[in-house]
Amino acid sequence: MPVFTHSACLGHDTGPGHPESSQRLAAVIQALHDALPTLDWREAPRASRGQLLSVHDAALLDAILERAPDTLTHLDPDTVLSPSSGEAALRAAGAGIAAVDAVMAGNSDTAFCAVRPPGHHATGGQAMGFCLFNNVAVAAAHALDRHGLARVAIADFDVHHGNGTQAIFEADPRVLYLSSHQNGLFPHSGGARERGVGNVMNLPLPPGTGSRMFQEAWVERLLPELEAFRPQLVLISAGFDAHWRDPLAQMQLDADDYAWLTGELRAIAQQHAAGRVVSTLEGGYDLQALRECSVAHLRALGAG
Numbered sequence: 001m002p003v004f005t006h007s008a009c010l011g012h013d014t015g016p017g018h019p020e021s022s023q024r025l026a027a028v029i030q031a032l033h034d035a036l037p038t039l040d041w042r043e044a045p046r047a048s049r050g051q052l053l054s055v056h057d058a059a060l061l062d063a064i065l066e067r068a069p070d071t072l073t074h075l076d077p078d079t080v081l082s083p084s085s086g087e088a089a090l091r092a093a094g095a096g097i098a099a100v101d102a103v104m105a106g107n108s109d110t111a112f113c114a115v116r117p118p119g120h121h122a123t124g125g126q127a128m129g130f131c132l133f134n135n136v137a138v139a140a141a142h143a144l145d146r147h148g149l150a151r152v153a154i155a156d157f158d159v160h161h162g163n164g165t166q167a168i169f170e171a172d173p174r175v176l177y178l179s180s181h182q183n184g185l186f187p188h189s190g191g192a193r194e195r196g197v198g199n200v201m202n203l204p205l206p207p208g209t210g211s212r213m214f215q216e217a218w219v220e221r222l223l224p225e226l227e228a229f230r231p232q233l234v235l236i237s238a239g240f241d242a243h244w245r246d247p248l249a250q251m252q253l254d255a256d257d258y259a260w261l262t263g264e265l266r267a268i269a270q271q272h273a274a275g276r277v278v279s280t281l282e283g284g285y286d287l288q289a290l291r292e293c294s295v296a297h298l299r300a301l302g303a304g
């Protein structure tokens with residue numbers, strides 16, 4: 001199974017004490033190397049300007065790529081630009097594109113992008129919530145535009161709502177956006193009444209939600225939507241911050257829940273999408289949880 005990453009993603013420096021640190025990605029990469037020695041590691045290419053412009057405004061590209069700062073610059077209180085952040089953002093977005101190309105070429109049914117910065121909060125015009133470019137949205141647009149797909153689903157199980165992904169696609173019925181997230185957290189969007197053009201389904205869950213309620217929610221509400229959509233490709237915004245150990249949220253999942261949901265998503269992909277699943281790392285801020293969940297997630301995607 002191909003795993004796309006790049007050393008530049010470790011060089012994106014958010015400053016001391018920031019939860020979205022390079023230690024996160026280093027922990028994921030080390031855990032995957034240790035547990036799944038047969039993974040096919042590949043260097044992520046840079047996303048091109050044209051690929052980024054398919055979902056982002058030119059002004060956002062300029063803000064991230066043209067003004068490489070000498071020191072750390074805060075785009076907002078959470079979102080930091082360091083001298084090498086532009087390169088990291090290009091590689092994180094490029095990983096998703098290369099992973100889509102790999103599964104569309106039939107090299108592998110599934111692929112994973114071990115990247116940072118994460119992406120799902122970035123809107124067309126604004127970097128926010130630790131995210132610079134919207135990696136999963138760039139990958140979805142590539143699958144639509146370059147591979148001619150008509151139905152691409154994005155399943156987002158990060159504990160935060162992927163407001164950026166929703167905003168980018170909420171008027172585009174070729175994309176189905178499904179999100180479970182903890183109610184009341186940043187970015188305070190993702191209510192059940194936000195339905196796009198019928199292509200958005202949000203499931204806010206209360207703090208304290210554990211395995212049973214989480215699995216029931218997906219079985220009763222979100223997986224039937226995915227099934228009915230008959231996706232030709234399933235993309236996953238894989239945040240592991242709904243784990244009980246995570247310091248930024250209060251949900252109570254464990255690695256088995258991520259393995260379970262990954263298996264469910266993969267089963268629907270096998271039914272409708274020739275098994276094609278591309279997953280990209282989003283959040284997750286406890287290193288031990290990241291290690292366990294990323295290994296469980298990749299095993300459920302068929303690695304090792």
Ligand SMILES: [Zn+2]
Binds near residue numbers: 158160241282284
């Ligand atoms: Zn998150």
